[in-house]
Amino acid sequence: MSTSKPTQTIGLLLSGGLDSSILAAHLLDSGVSVQPFYVLTGVTWEGCELAAVEGILSVLRSERLRPLITLSLPLADLYEDHWSTTGQHVPSATSTDEAVYLPGRNLLLALKPALWCKMHGIQDLALAALKTNPFADTSPEFFQQLEGVLNSGMEVPIRLVRPFALKDKAEVMRLGARYPLNLTFSCISPVDGLHCGVCNKCAERQAAFRDGSIEDSTIYYDRGATTLLPPR
Ligand SMILES: [Zn+2]
Structure with a gap:
């Protein structure tokens, strides 16, 4: 009988963007098993994100990487004429950070994956929130309170873990430099x-x-707007 410790499985909310994709690779490199989730909410860029998620997972290819779980949470009825579901008046490069805030985003996106984890015996759900994320629903207090709600009256506890919570974007990018970041999608x-x-x-x-x-x-698409690094 093997006495080796079973590999820990951690859920991961994966958007196909830089931070969560780097976190996926980082978690696999750290030796845990990863159960990725993508939540379908009906935003206009969803198809591109999901394609990026699938592309990234196919490249990461590890026996500790579990098949992607997609969960549906359509928001068009809630968001009504919001730019995220209509594609109209999308915040531009000069917009403030507040302009790209999606109401209730982290609450909505974490909910179904967290419950899926609880129902399947996974005790940790990882989110790629950074130290520098500007919104109230990325604060430590927010996740602490959400974790409390998720665990009230439920037998199996879940932890919302944020491995990048003390890192800024540049640190995360340097961590991800060895991964195929061209496969990620942010638009x-x-x-x-x-x-x-x-x-x-x-x-x-x-x-x-x-x-x-x-x-x-x-x-x-707009090559003129591409920012190129200065020659080294
Ligand atoms: Zn864009």
């Missing part, structure tokens, strides 16, 4: 399946590569 206004190059999230993506001193091989 909220894609054109023909490509990053648009002009939305708020494309600007954030370009800045992330720049701040991490990593070459950005993303193909942006």
